[in-house]
Each structure stands twice: as structure tokens, then as C-alpha cells.
Amino acid sequence: MHFSIQNILFLLVAIAGFGLFAWQARKIRANILVGRDRDMSGNVSERLNKTLLVAFGQSKMFKRLTPAFLHLIVYVGFLVINVEVIEIMVDGIFGTHRFLQFLGPVYDALMATNEILGALVIVAVVAFWWRRNRKPPVRRFQGPELRMWPKLDANIILYVEVILMAALFTMNTADLKLHQLRGADMPGTFPISSLLVGLFPTSETALHVLERVGWWAHIVGILCFLNYLPSSKHFHIIMAFPNVYYSRLVPQGQFSNVESITHEVKAMMDPSYEVPAPATAPDGSALAPTPFGAKDVNDLAWTNLLNAYSCTECGRCTSVCPANITGKLLSPRKIIMDTRDRMEEKYNSPLIFSPNLYGQEAKHESQEVLDKENHTLLRGYVTPEELWACTTCNACVEACPVNINPLESIVEMRRFLVLEESAAPNSLNVMFSNIENNGAPWAFSPSDRFNWADDLFVADKEAVTA
Amino acid sequence: MADLAAQGETPEILFWVGCAGAFDDRYKRVTRAFVRILEHVGVKYAVLGMEESCTGDPAKRAGNEFLFQMQAMQNITTLNGYGIKKVVTACPHCFNTIKNEYPALGGEYEVIHHSTFLQQLINDGRVKIEGGESYKGRRITFHDSCYLGRSNNIYEAPRAVLEALDADLVEMKRSKANGLCCGAGGAQMWKEPEPGKKDVNIERTEEALATLDGNAAALDNLYGVESGNAGATPAPKANAQSSIIAVGCPFCMTMMSDGVKNKERENNVQVFDLAELVASAEGLNA
Ligand code: SF4
Ligand code: SF4
Numbered sequence: 001m002h003f004s005i006q007n008i009l010f011l012l013v014a015i016a017g018f019g020l021f022a023w024q025a026r027k028i029r030a031n032i033l034v035g036r037d038r039d040m041s042g043n044v045s046e047r048l049n050k051t052l053l054v055a056f057g058q059s060k061m062f063k064r065l066t067p068a069f070l071h072l073i074v075y076v077g078f079l080v081i082n083v084e085v086i087e088i089m090v091d092g093i094f095g096t097h098r099f100l101q102f103l104g105p106v107y108d109a110l111m112a113t114n115e116i117l118g119a120l121v122i123v124a125v126v127a128f129w130w131r132r133n134r135k136p137p138v139r140r141f142q143g144p145e146l147r148m149w150p151k152l153d154a155n156i157i158l159y160v161e162v163i164l165m166a167a168l169f170t171m172n173t174a175d176l177k178l179h180q181l182r183g184a185d186m187p188g189t190f191p192i193s194s195l196l197v198g199l200f201p202t203s204e205t206a207l208h209v210l211e212r213v214g215w216w217a218h219i220v221g222i223l224c225f226l227n228y229l230p231s232s233k234h235f236h237i238i239m240a241f242p243n244v245y246y247s248r249l250v251p252q253g254q255f256s257n258v259e260s261i262t263h264e265v266k267a268m269m270d271p272s273y274e275v276p277a278p279a280t281a282p283d284g285s286a287l288a289p290t291p292f293g294a295k296d297v298n299d300l301a302w303t304n305l306l307n308a309y310s311c312t313e314c315g316r317c318t319s320v321c322p323a324n325i326t327g328k329l330l331s332p333r334k335i336i337m338d339t340r341d342r343m344e345e346k347y348n349s350p351l352i353f354s355p356n357l358y359g360q361e362a363k364h365e366s367q368e369v370l371d372k373e374n375h376t377l378l379r380g381y382v383t384p385e386e387l388w389a390c391t392t393c394n395a396c397v398e399a400c401p402v403n404i405n406p407l408e409s410i411v412e413m414r415r416f417l418v419l420e421e422s423a424a425p426n427s428l429n430v431m432f433s434n435i436e437n438n439g440a441p442w443a444f445s446p447s448d449r450f451n452w453a454d455d456l457f458v459a460d461k462e463a464v465t466a
Numbered sequence: 467m468a469d470l471a472a473q474g475e476t477p478e479i480l481f482w483v484g485c486a487g488a489f490d491d492r493y494k495r496v497t498r499a500f501v502r503i504l505e506h507v508g509v510k511y512a513v514l515g516m517e518e519s520c521t522g523d524p525a526k527r528a529g530n531e532f533l534f535q536m537q538a539m540q541n542i543t544t545l546n547g548y549g550i551k552k553v554v555t556a557c558p559h560c561f562n563t564i565k566n567e568y569p570a571l572g573g574e575y576e577v578i579h580h581s582t583f584l585q586q587l588i589n590d591g592r593v594k595i596e597g598g599e600s601y602k603g604r605r606i607t608f609h610d611s612c613y614l615g616r617s618n619n620i621y622e623a624p625r626a627v628l629e630a631l632d633a634d635l636v637e638m639k640r641s642k643a644n645g646l647c648c649g650a651g652g653a654q655m656w657k658e659p660e661p662g663k664k665d666v667n668i669e670r671t672e673e674a675l676a677t678l679d680g681n682a683a684a685l686d687n688l689y690g691v692e693s694g695n696a697g698a699t700p701a702p703k704a705n706a707q708s709s710i711i712a713v714g715c716p717f718c719m720t721m722m723s724d725g726v727k728n729k730e731r732e733n734n735v736q737v738f739d740l741a742e743l744v745a746s747a748e749g750l751n752a
Contacts, residue, residue, distance in 0.1 A: 063644070250566070251562075251565075251566050251617060251618050251619070252616055252617045252618075253566055253612075253613050253616075253617025253618055254562070254566035254567060254617075255526060255527075255567065257531075257570045258531045261531050262535060262570075262571065264532075265532070265535040265536055265539055266539070268536075269540075269543075292531065293529065293531075320644070320646075322646055322647040322666045322669070322670075323660070323662070323666070325646075325666075325669060326649075326659075326662045326663055326664050326666050326668075327661075327662035327663030327664065328659070328660045328661070328662040329662075330660075385660055388660060389659070389660040389662075390652055391612070391647045391649060391650070391651040391652040391666065392527045392612075392651050393612040393616070393647035393651050393652070394612055394616040394617055395612070395616065395644075395645075395646070395647065397616075398616050398643050398644070411527070411529065414528060414529030415529040415530075415531055416529075417529060418528060418529035418530045419529065419530070419531065419532060424529070424530070425657050427656055427657040427658065428528050428653060428656060428657055430656070431524060431525075431528070431653065431656040431657075432525060432528075432533055435520045435522070435533060435537060436533060436536075439518075439520050439537075440485040440488070440489060440519070440520050441485060441520055441524045441655075441656055442485065442489055442490075444485075444488075444489045446516055448488075448489065449483075449488045449489070449515060449516050449518060450488070450513075450515045451488075452487065452488055452494040452498060453498075453501075
């Protein structure tokens with residue numbers, strides 16, 4: 001142990017880094033909790049199972065093999081390199097050097113895996129960068145919602161990952177060469193760094209400096225990256241887990257039944273039905289009535305808001321959306337990104353800076369049709385035209401690798417349009433009144449309901465009914 | 467149903483016809499085909515007739531929760547009044563709504579889609595698929611309905627029915643969980659599509675036709691086809707015998723038929739419901 005000023009410095013940096021992150025995380029938590037309450041308790045084993053499969057096991061990624069494979073490298077690399085981060089933390093605080101070396105052969109294997117994964121991560125990241133920045137990029141990385149900040153963000157993540165890996169290799173290579181010059185034995189096996197030693201200087205001081213630079217760059221880089229996450233789509237590396245845990249367990253076709261309407265309808269059908277008293281504030285005063293459906297982010301359930309912070313902006317949802325494929329304005333990814341951006345505009349921007357709100361104009365190609373007076377999620381960000389294009393096909397829900405459900409938010413906003421604003425397209429209003437008057441969405445008389453049996457060969461109508 | 471109840475009897479199943487099955491001229495043929503199958507196997511069934519009303523599905527998907535619940539409660543009152551336990555329907559939208567959304571409102575039934583029901587009849591040997599039209603060697607592709615497939619995970623039953631026909635079953639690249647919507651769900655059936663490049667049913671029909679024709683070039687031009695699990699492109703078919711797009715949903719039926727007409731392929735591509743295929747294979751055509 002060489003306890004020195006470096007260790008105190010490191011401790012301060014680490015405390016600042018984690019403290020800042022905790023501060024940001026609290027704000028995001030508060031943002032999510034402005035959503036409507038929804039009971040997600042119970043079914044623990046089923047939920048854990050899902051989390052294991054979809055979040056840890058990345059089962060939904062494998063619908064597309066190339067990105068699944070590249071992503072797997074970066075993901076496993078991230079997990080394994082974290083072990084080294086633990087070592088760095090301990091070394092940093094207690095002034096030890098390569099504290100995990102007591103693991104012996106396990107340490108050798110660990111370091112070797114680490115280096116090979118590190119090199120593979122660089123390869124994967126280059127491939128990712130190319131997929132996004134070639135002309136034209138992969139289709140799902142286009143689209144108006146992916147301009148400006150989201151586009152930059154995606155590239156920043158890739159650059160930072162390369163820098164972090166480079167720092168790691170600098171540290172290992174310098175350390176290795178230092179040991180070689182001194183004729184000492186270095187714990188661990190370093191397949192990549194041993195290839196690089198030739199490129200490094202032979203002065204001991206220079207090597208020592210390089211080793212320290214690599215070490216500090218790696219750990220400070222990681223702490224910076226940690227604090228960058230809340231501003232970034234890369235936040236999914238944390239949020240994917242709770243999001244999958246709290247995802248829906250019911251069949252995808254099952255939409256929620258609005259409970260307050262159930263009471264109303266029951267009371268209409270049976271005058272003796274007693275509608276439960278509306279909830280009151282803790283001081284006993286009546287609460288403002290909650291609107292039907294969702295106009296703004298706080299009308300959505302907290303799970304919908306959790307969704308928004310888990311989105312990786314990968315666009316798998318949009319690329320399978322039949323409306324989007326055929327050129328309509330709807331993009332489920334945009335609905336999710338709008339939700340997050342609106343939360344940060346209306347409530348806490350959890351970030352040190354607010355990049356998510358930068359370049360909004362570019363995202364909304366249809367800015368002219370956005371209603372700026374109504375500065376809410378609906379109309380201020382999402383236009384009715386987008387919402388009405390949805391076929392409720394659930395393809396987006398099926399495609400999302402982190403179990404986000406854009407459809408739920410779409411339906412909630414449609415409910416607001418219909419129930420609060422009576423703003424459905426005219427043809428739908430015709431359909432509604434047909435159902436109301438004829439019991440069918442088409443304008444047919446209920447008395448014709450049995451006409452299909454007219455020319456049935458089997459028997460006359462009576463036989464069929466009886 | 468009222469007549470049956472008057473005799474103090476309850477049916478084995480209630481056949482929920484649905485609005486399309488009752489009013490749409492094309493889908494009425496499916497309703498009749500299914501009834502012929504029921505008669506043929508001698509299942510004791512009943513229909514509600516004029517007492518049936520829209521399940522409320524289109525209202526709910528469009529956001530009109532109030533109208534949906536009015537419809538739901540009314541239908542639940544009718545069904546419970548007759549003591550119905552088991553409901554069979556040919557419409558995936560009715561199926562999904564009654565199965566998944568009615569229970570919370572007091573309507574608990576065993577709900578079966580006709581594809582599952584037909585599969586059971588075939589498995590039990592009650593329907594033998596012989597004596598009628600033969601589908602041997604004809605090319606058939608099945609279009610998954612969103613409300614049957616992704617919504618309720620029913621992918622195998624319709625395929626099992628088609629396999630029993632001994633036809634040449636080919637899969638579209640976007641099938642099962644990756645299937646592409648026909649464009650009619652979510653109340654789109656009752657409104658004009660929003661402006662875009664093309665209508666959803668055209669995109670889907672192009673895919674179905676290219677699959678049936680074995681036209682690899684056309685398939686490559688479609689957007690959004692998943693790379694990883696894409697089925698092999700079938701070889702082009704020289705045989706002039708007409709191909710079939712099989713569906714299990716009234717809306718898909720309308721959308722795919724319109725698409726085929728739009729592409730002017732009615733002369734050699736037909737759209738049939740599973741019940742129609744089974745009925746004609748069984749020689750039950752009137
Ligand atoms: S449910 Fe709506 S938003 Fe989602 S893929 Fe289908 S049409 Fe697109
Ligand atoms: S909602 Fe899911 S599928 Fe869509 S962009 Fe976000 S993470 Fe990707």
C-alpha cells in the first residue's frame with residue numbers, strides 16, 4: 001500500500017461522481033412518480049423470470065442477428081469490465097496495486113477475457129458507428145425524431161466507449177512494460193497489451209505517467225459517463241431492468257378498462273348501484289376530477305413514464321409499425337421520446353444540462369400543425385394525426401427489446417381526444433353513433449342481423465336458433 | 467337462443483357471429499360455412515340472433531371507453547342471462563374483447579376462436595377433410611391477424627387447420643409474431659387512412675402475392691422485413707392453378723380482398739377464411 005495524496009483525491013472524485021448521480025437519479029424518480037398510480041405488485045416470480053430472460057438474457061434482441069451479436073459483445077464487455085472497475089476502486093481508495101491478483105489463475109483468466117472483450121468492443125463500436133453514419137444509415141436510425149441531440153448522443157456514446165477502452169489498454173500496456181523493464185513478474189495475462197508494448201516508450205518515468213494517465217482516464221471517464229447517462233438513451237443500461245420487471249403480464253390485446261367509467265355505466269344500467277365516493281385529499285377536501293385518458297404526462301400511468309426513461313431509441317418499434325412503414329406520421333419511438341422530453345420540460349430536468357429539449361423543432365417535422373397554445377404532451381408534442389394512424393396492432397410492443405409499450409400511451413391519448421374533447425375524426429363519430437343506435441358499427445338495422453341464415457342450406461331459421 | 471332457452475335447454479356452445487359475420491356480404495358466407503360445419507359434426511350450438519350487439523371493440527380501440535362499456539355490460543347481461551359458459555367466434559376482435567376485457571366487467575366465459583375450434587374438430591377426427599374440394603398441391607399462405615396472433619398468441623391453430631388440407635403452405639417473411647397488420651385494426655376499418663405513401667393493406671397484399679408467386683425481387687423491396695428469422699423464399703410457381711390467401715378474421719378478409727383487387731389479381735388469387743376452406747374440403751358447400 002502506498003497511501004498518498006492520490007488516494008484522497010480519488011476518494012473525493014468518487015464521492016462527487018456518485019453523489020451527483022444520486023442527485024440526478026432522485027429527480028428522475030420524482031418525474032416518473034408524477035404519473036398516475038398503477039398497482040404493479042405481486043407476480044414476483046413471473047416478473048423476475050421475465051427480467052432474467054428479457055433484460056439479462058436479451059432474448060428479444062435476437063430477432064435481428066447482426067445487431068444482437070454486436071450488442072452482446074458490448075454488453076458482456078460492460079459486465080466483465082465492471083469487475084475491473086471494482087479493482088480500480090479498491091486500488092484507488094486504499095493505494096493497493098492490482099488488488100485482485102490474489103485470485104491467481106482466476107485473475108489471469110479475468111484479465112485475459114477483459115482484454116479480448118475490450119478489443120471486441122472496439123470492433124463492435126466501429127460497426128455500430130458505421131451502421132448509423134453510413135449513407136444512407138440503417139433505416140431505423142433515420143426519421144425526424146432522431147436528428148439533432150439524439151443523433152449526437154448516439155455517437156457520443158460510441159466515442160466514449162472507445163476512449164474508455166483505449167484508457168484501459170494504455171494502463172495495462174504501460175504497467176506491463178514497466179514490469180518487463182524491471183524484470184518483474186506482472187500478475188495477470190494480457191493478450192492484447194503484450195502486442196502493444198513495442199509501441200510504448202522505454203523511459204520508466206514516461207511509462208509510470210502513462211500508467212497513471214490510463215488509470216485516471218478510465219475511472220474518471222466511467223464516473224463522467226455515469227453522470228452522462230441520465231441525459232442519454234444510454235440510460236437504458238440501468239432502466240431496462242426495472243422496466244422489464246414492471247412490464248405487462250396480461251395478453252397484449254387486453255386494454256385496461258377505465259374504472260370510473262365502469263361505475264358510471266353500472267349506475268346507468270342499475271339505478272340502485274352505489275358509486276363509491278370519489279377519493280379525497282388527505283385534508284378531506286375534494287380532489288380535482290381526473291380527466292379521462294391522457295392529455296399530459298401526469299395523466300399517464302407511472303409505468304408509461306418509466307418506459308420513456310428506458311427507451312434506447314433503437315427504433316425497432318417504428319421499423320415494424322405498419323403506419324410508419326407506409327409513410328404515415330406515426331412513429332411509436334417518437335411518442336416515447338416525446339413523453340420523456342415533455343416530462344423534463346414540465347418537471348425536473350434531472351440533468352446538469354437539458355439536451356433532450358434541444359432540437360425539438362427538427363423532431364417535429366409537422367411543427368406547423370402542433371398546437372403551441374396547448375403546451376401539453378397531446379397537441380404540444382404529439383398530434384392527433386399521429387394517434388389516429390395507429391392500428392393497435394401491437395407490433396411495436398412485440399418488437400421492443402426492453403418491453404416498452406407505446407400502444408398504451410397512444411390509446412390513453414385517443415381516450416382524451418374522444419371523451420374529453422369529442423375530437424374524433426368524423427367517420428369514427430359516425431361509427432360510434434351506429435353502435436349506439438344499431439348495435440353495430442355499420443348502419444344496418446339490428447332486425448337484419450339474422451339474414452345470413454336466409455339461404456343456409458341446412459334448414460330454416462328456426463332450426464338454427466333452436 | 468331465446469327459443470332454446472324457452473325449451474329449458476342450454477347449448478354446448480354459443481356461436482358469436484359478430485357484426486361482420488352478420489352484415490358483411492362476403493363474411494356472411496363464412497358464417498354460413500361455419501354453421502354448416504357445426505351442423506355436420508352435430509354440436510349443440512346456438513346463436514343470439516337479434517339479441518347480439520357489437521362487442522364494443524371498435525369503440526374501445528378508438529378511445530370511446532364509455533360506449534365500449536355500455537356495449538359490454540349489455541352483452542354480458544344477455545350472455546349471463548342465458549347462462550352461457552362457452553363462446554366460439556370467427557372474429558378475433560370479438561374473441562379478444564370477450565375473452566380479455568369482459569371478465570373485469572362481470573363476463574367470464576370460455577372463449578374460443580374458430581381456428582382453435584376447427585383444429586380440435588380435426589384432431590378429434592370429427593372433421594375428416596375429405597369428400598369435397600381437394601387442396602392438394604395448391605399454394606396457400608396464412609395472414610396472421612394481429613388480434614389472434616400477437617394479441618393472444620394463437621399462431622399454431624390456423625396453421626394446423628391448413629396443414630390438414632394437405633396444401634402447399636408457404637409463410638410470408640413477416641409472419642406469426644412478426645406479422646404485418648392488414649391495416650384495419652384499431653377502428654381503422656371505419657375511417658380513411660391518414661396520408662402516407664401507400665395503404666397498409668397494399669403493402670401486406672404485395673407481400674402475400676410475392677410470397678405466393680415466389681417473387682424474391684418483390685420481397686426484397688418491402689420495408690421492415692426482419693432479417694434474422696426470415697423464411698426461405700419459395701421457388702416461383704409455374705402451375706397456373708390459383709393460389710389462396712387464408713385469413714381468420716373478417717377485417718383481414720376485407721383488406722386482403724381489396725388489396726388483391728387493387729393489384730388486379732382476382733383471377734388467380736383468392737382470399738378464403740379457414741372455415742370456408744374446411745367446409746369445402748369436407749364437401750359442405752351448398
Ligand atoms: S400498435 Fe400502433 S404504433 Fe404500434 S406498431 Fe401498431 S400501428 Fe404502429
Ligand atoms: S420503444 Fe423500444 S423499440 Fe422503440 S425505440 Fe424505444 S427501446 Fe427501441
